Amino acid sequence: MASGFVNIRRDMDDQFYRYRMPILLTKIEGKGNGIKTVLPNMSDVARALSRPPSYTAKFFGYELGAQASVDEKNKRYIVNGAHDANRLRELLYDFIDKFVLCKSCKNPETELIMVKVGRSADIIRDCKACGERKGVDMSHKLSNFILKNPPIKARKGKKATNGDAAASVGGDDGDATTLPSQTAKRAVNAVAKVTTR
C-alpha cells in the first residue's frame, strides 16, 4: 500500500478509529555518498499529529544516526542515506509513542509545553482528552531540539523571557523582551481608536 491513511496508534486496527494520518511516503534521490531519503509528505503527516514536521524529520535522523535536513520554507525534509520506507514508518510510530500519545489515555490530542526547571526545562505532554500531564524522555536528542525550537502554539499566552525556551521557531528572538510593552501600546491604541469613533 503506497498511499492512503493509517491509524495514528499502531496498536489500534479499528478502521473507524478517528485519529488517522497519511501513510509516510519516501523517495530515494541521488547516488553514492550523496544518496538521500526525501520525505515528500512529511508536513501532511506531521500536521495530522499536530507536531512541526521538523520534529519528525530530526527524530528519524537521531534514531538512524544520519543527518536530517529541514527546509521549512520549501517543505523539504530529507534524511541522508537510503532508508527503507517501512523502517521509517516504524520509527514514526516510535515518535508518536514518545512525543505524541498521552501516556495515560493514549489519546493523540496532546500539546507539548515547556516547563522551566531551574536553568533547564522539561517538555510535558498536555492531554486535551483526560488532562494528564506527563513528561517526555529528556535524554532523547530530540528533546534538546524541541527546547531550542519550541512549538509556536505552546508559546501563546506565555510570559516572554530571555531564555531559549521563549525563542520562536522562525527566529526573531530579539523581540521577546520588548513584546509585552508593544502589546500594551497596541492595546492602548486600540482603546483610543474605539473611543474616538
Ligand SMILES: [Zn+2]
Ligand atoms: Zn490523556
